[in-house]
Amino acid sequence: VLTSRMTEAHKCELLGGAFAMIVQLSLALVCVLTLVIKRQSEYPQRDWLVWFLDATKQGVGSSFGHFSNIYLSVVIAQSLPTADECQWYCTTYVLDATVGTACNLILLSLFSMAVRRFPYCGEGMIPGDYGDPPQLTLYLPQLAVWLMIVVIGKVLLLLSLSQVIVPLDALLATVFKPIRKYPELELVLVMILIPSVLNALQFWLTDSFLKRSASNDKMED
Numbered sequence: 001v002l003t004s005r006m007t008e009a010h011k012c013e014l015l016g017g018a019f020a021m022i023v024q025l026s027l028a029l030v031c032v033l034t035l036v037i038k039r040q041s042e043y044p045q046r047d048w049l050v051w052f053l054d055a056t057k058q059g060v061g062s063s064f065g066h067f068s069n070i071y072l073s074v075v076i077a078q079s080l081p082t083a084d085e086c087q088w089y090c091t092t093y094v095l096d097a098t099v100g101t102a103c104n105l106i107l108l109s110l111f112s113m114a115v116r117r118f119p120y121c122g123e124g125m126i127p128g129d130y131g132d133p134p135q136l137t138l139y140l141p142q143l144a145v146w147l148m149i150v151v152i153g154k155v156l157l158l159l160s161l162s163q164v165i166v167p168l169d170a171l172l173a174t175v176f177k178p179i180r181k182y183p184e185l186e187l188v189l190v191m192i193l194i195p196s197v198l199n200a201l202q203f204w205l206t207d208s209f210l211k212r213s214a215s216n217d218k219m220e221d
Helices: 018-041 048-079 085-117 136-161 165-179 183-210 214-220
Strands: 003-006 012-015
Touching (some): 048 085
16 A cells, blocks of 8 residues: 655655555545446346456456556666656556556457357356356356456566666656656646546446356357
């Protein structure tokens, strides 16, 4: 759980603290409200328990990605003399919510296609289908598959990022230069505004793939 401060060298660093906890809880609330609004707007609506299972799958995967981004930001900032932890946190967040999400959804779609092609091998692995009534024995394997997809997506993203760290750091220094003298503004952008918007979009889109859909139902026909 991290927040940020400005060092004597005018670099924004990620720290722990009460404010950081409030920020993280606020981001989590944005995600939950996004999924609640999505459920209320869909027809037919999912049962609340099914919705909860869908949401927790995404929540667990998102938590892994979130703390991976924090760790990566700190490691990069410590390895490069000009790197700024907050700038890299923002960058990894943006990349994870865009490129990372696209990669995850492609992998999930490929997995769903494999289940459709070999239904007997993938029995009980239809995304969002937990039985009636919902069963943990169907939910947990789906959670494990989603976590594996998130890990694979994260590794692919990090491998790509490792090839452009130095030039990207120089680009970030230029982009963030106008607000380097305003740490409060940088904090709001990096820790609150950008993550909130991206979280809402990411969770809405990903939920459409993780929940049971009409195309999923055709797998059983």
